Amino acid sequence: MLSIAIRTLRTRWVTFAGSFVALALGVSLITVMGLALASSTDAPERRPERFAQAPVMVRGQDTLRVPTAAGIRTEKLAQPRPVPAKTVAALRRLGRVTEDRSFAVRAEGAPHDLVGHPWSTAAYAPYELTAGRAPKASDEVVATGDWTSVGSRLRTGGGLVRVVGMAKVEGAGTSEAADHAFKNALFYTDARAARLAPLSTQLVVDADAAAVRRVVGTGAEVLTGVGRRLADADPDRDREALTALNALFGTAGGVTGFVSVFVVASTFAFAVAQRRREFGLLRTAGATAGQIRRTVCAEALLVGTLASATGCALGAYAAPHLASWVVDGGLAPSWFTIGAPTWPYHAAFWTGLLVSLCGATAASWRAGRTAPTEALREASVDSETLTRGRLWSGTALLATAAATPALALLTDPGDLLHRKTYVSRPMLLITAVALLSPALVRPLVRLIARLPGAVGMLVRENAAAGVRRTAAVAAPVLVTVALTGSLLGAAATLNGARTTETRHRTAADFVLTSPAGFDNATLRHLRTIPGTEVSPTASSAVYVLEDGVALIKSEARAADPRALARTVRLPLTAGRVTALDDDSIIVNEEWQTHTVGRRVTVWLDDGTRKSLRIAAVMPVGTGDNGAYVTPANAPRAPVDQVEVKLRKGADAPRVAAALKATTDRTDAEVLTRRQWIRSTAPSGIWAPGDRTTRLGFLLVLGIALLYTGISLVNTLVMATSDRLPELSSLRLTGATRAQVLRLITAESLTVVAVGALLGLLVAVLNLLGLWTALALQSVWTPLRLPWPALGTATAACALLAVVAALPPAAAALRRSALEATL
Known part of the structure; x- marks a missing residue:
């Protein structure tokens, strides 16, 4: 069986090229995801920044600790407690105490993340003056970054100030200087900073750490060494960024695995349907059903092994480039790089091999059931396209896809509003509709293909007769359109619901924010x-x-x-x-x-x-x-x-x-009611600042479109190459070459329309569940479908289908014309 599989791959390499490319890309993405996850778990510990030279830091309590039966539970306090006044007085007797005060500053022409500090804390980074002098008067400041210069006057919330100096972190490299902890700051005199921010929750003590701990006791937290990084702004930003990064790659990896199995299973099923005469001849020659199944599985094993190895190599090459991209895009810390773990390669390789075998399993059972009489089959009309196993599997998945959101609506409607839920749930319904699509193809084709004349009749009859071919081409279009409508539609509907909430809640005519x-x-x-x-x-x-x-x-x-x-x-x-x-x-x-x-x-x-x-x-x-x-x-x-x-x-x-x-x-910023609603609750697909979600969805949809292209090209090339007798018959009946090519184009567009309609149906059903959950949560908002994105996805699929179908059809016509002259 292995030798037959090798010969089959050699002679039918076009049939398996799509599966090879899809698997290789899937394995490469899984490799990249695994390498990124492994590298993020080995993240280096961030060093202190603003207080790198501080002897000892003392912070007021900023963590709530509640004892429970399962241990102590902790949460960050929204308002950290200041260091008690008695403790501060006792610390002053040990050494010099410098109180840190950090506060947001809004100034005309300044960055939005501008932060104010007292000048006395600049020595602990340490900052050094690059121009001008230190502030002495209450209206003088020292600035960092490149957004202003010495002599500039800034209108801030605390009044008009004059920049008398520029500073930067001493010895900081380019990457450190670009870090938000240092980039945009204004240093005031200590007295002015105390008036602008009366409350100080942390301070620097120039004394022995042991003596400080004895004075502080349990009323505050003492930070030394690497622990001083907790005094920096947003010390957990690395962990939060890596969590978002892991979610991004986890979602992309899940979609990759799903679409990989989908494409490979569809390709093998269509390949088996095309080779029924070949399998019939093998059965006539004495091959058993088990031998036929082993042949198909051996083909999948060979393709899976080669594709998985290729995917691992591609992943190793692409991972560093992807790491640079997420760092440049602000999705990962500046230090993030890909390490050298080995387990992601093993996980990706064996996952790819398992995907190929799983994708071929159903096809192998169908191949094993091929009767010897199939060797005499010449008719091009598909029969028994919806097998009993496919019907049962599709019905079970459809029931599951309907039952899970129904259960959530009855018990916890809010669960359907979570991102991980509305990203994963569509896959069940997509698979169910794809399995049941042979039963929907004929009525949809006859509904869509209403072109007049002979061309319209041929388009309808060819697409309806070749149900397997039509379903195989429509399946990847279904995936792309359904994911586009479900993901982007969910984001748009939720943003619309937030807009509705804000509009109904706001009775004020003006809203002031600071x-x-x-x-x-x-x-x-x-x-x-x-x-x-x-x-x-x-x-x-x-x-x-x-x-x-x-x-x-x-x-x-x-x-x-x-x-x-x-x-x-x-x-x-x-x-x-x-x-x-x-x-x-x-x-x-x-x-x-x-x-x-x-x-x-x-x-x-x-x-x-x-x-x-x-x-x-x-x-x-x-x-x-x-x-x-x-x-x-x-x-x-x-x-x-x-x-x-x-x-x-x-x-x-x-x-x-x-x-x-x-x-x-x-x-402060003064907004009218309309301006407030528009700024806080956008009605578009993407909410401001939600860059991770936007990039994650675009990555997922990009993967889906890529796989759609692979599957369309592969399936249409396979299908067109087998239609040489049919195309020759059309030429013999008087059809011109241009007419045949127009027929092929119309058939391709019709099949894409079938897939797009099925995908739109899936998207609407998914969004109806989300809309119902919002209604149960007392939010009434219209259902929002991303029509521009849906149109773009459908147009891309149509273009790919036409480009994939016309070249092999033209080549087949040239061959038939040449054979006719011989």
Whole structure:
């Protein structure tokens, strides 16, 4: 059987070329993913940055620790506690104490991530002056980066300042200098920084570490050595970036494996259908059904071995380039490189071999059932295209694809809104529809192919008669269109739902935002503007222990309930906004305890434990409905948002001018209701800042389109090469060469249309589940299909199909013309 398989591969290399390329690409992507995952687990420990030269760092408690029956559960506090005043006084007796104050700065023409620091902390990076001098007056600053220069005047939220010096990190290379921890900063005098940021949660102590620990005790955290990196901004950014990177490659790898099996199984099934006369001759010559099956499996083994080895080599070559791409794109830390692990090669090679064997298994069983009488078969009409095994498998997958979201809708509708869910669930339905597609091909073809005349009749009859060929060509189109519609449609629908939530919730006419927070003087001035209702809110968080073991963090906002009720329409399912007081909380239905009047034990944003009564309950929505507390339960949370509603008869332009005049010397941004909705809840496919999701989806869809091209080219080349007698008959009946080529083009476009319709059907069914889940979460939004993307994907498939079908057809026509002259 092995020698027969080798000869078959040699003579029918066109048949197996598509499977070889698909498997090789799949294995290469799995290799790249494995190498990336292995390299990310061996990540080097980030060194201290801003405080690399600091002797000892002392930080206030920034982690909530709750003992449970399953151990201590921890969460980062939204508002870290400052070092106690008594501790600071005791530390000053040990040595010099430098308080660090970091605060967001908004300035005209400045980067959006500009951060302010006191100048005394610059020595610990260390920074060095490259031009000018250190700041001495309250309106003087030293800047880093290349966005400004000495002598420039900047209008910031804290007033007008003058740049008197430029600094950079001493001895930093290009990659370090580009790091956001150093790139864009303004250094103020210590006194000015203390006024702009009165609260300091960490400080530098020039003293012996052991003595510092004795003084601090358990009231704060002492950092030395590598541990000083925890005092840098966002010390967990490497871990978060690698987590996103792993999710990106994990999704791409899952789609790669799915489409690889899909393409290989489809290719082998079509190849077996084309070779039924060949297998019939072997059965006539005495070959058993088992020998036929072993022949097909041997062919798959040979193709899988060669393709897997090639894919490993391609993956080793591509992995470093991909690592550079994700680093340049900001998806991975600057240090991220591909290491030299060996297990990804083993995993990819054996996975590819297993995929090839799995793809050929079903085809081998069909080949084994070939009867000797098939050797006499000449008819081109397919029969028994939907076998009993294919019908049962497709029906079972279809039932599973319908039952899983139905169960989720009954038990946990919010699960369908998670990215990992709406990325993976479409694959079940795609496979089910593809298996059942032979039963749908004939009616769809007769519905679509309504061209007049002989060409239209031939297109309809050829596509309907060659069901296996039509289904094999339509399958990859189905995958591409279904994934495009399901993934991009889910993202667009969810963003549309968020837009709907924001529009319904916002009753204010103006929304003011400030990343650094509004000071008390500005808030007092805002309240004096005539004709307005003003509601300041602060970003906070609360923590709750569910089931006695799970510590859950919930985003929260602190607001005055009466002002909140006038400017915000909270979507409540029970209770009243005005019932909120210092002894209560507003929660959503995702909380384990969400009954009005019940008390729930929570930890506030600074770790304070408190028992609060539930005043009102909100639906879960898209997941952005957080909790609400009063300012008394978030005393140190800075007010970062102010909603302003016009009273009856108020002059909107005059109020807008007054708001801008009041906030002119701050970093606040004044937005109208329409501008606020557009900036916070975009209605397009991609939300601002969601770059990882965008690149991940584009990578997945790129893989699907690549496999579609491979499968289309391979299947159409195989099919056209076997249609030489049919094309010759058309020529003998008087059809011109151009007419035959137009017929081939029309058939290809018809089959692509069949696949596109099936893919659109799958996408709509998937999105209907998502839409129903949103409705159950009390969010009513229209279903959004990405028509431009769907049109682009379909057009690309149509172009590939025509390009793949015409050259072999033209070659076949030339051969038949030559044979006719001999």
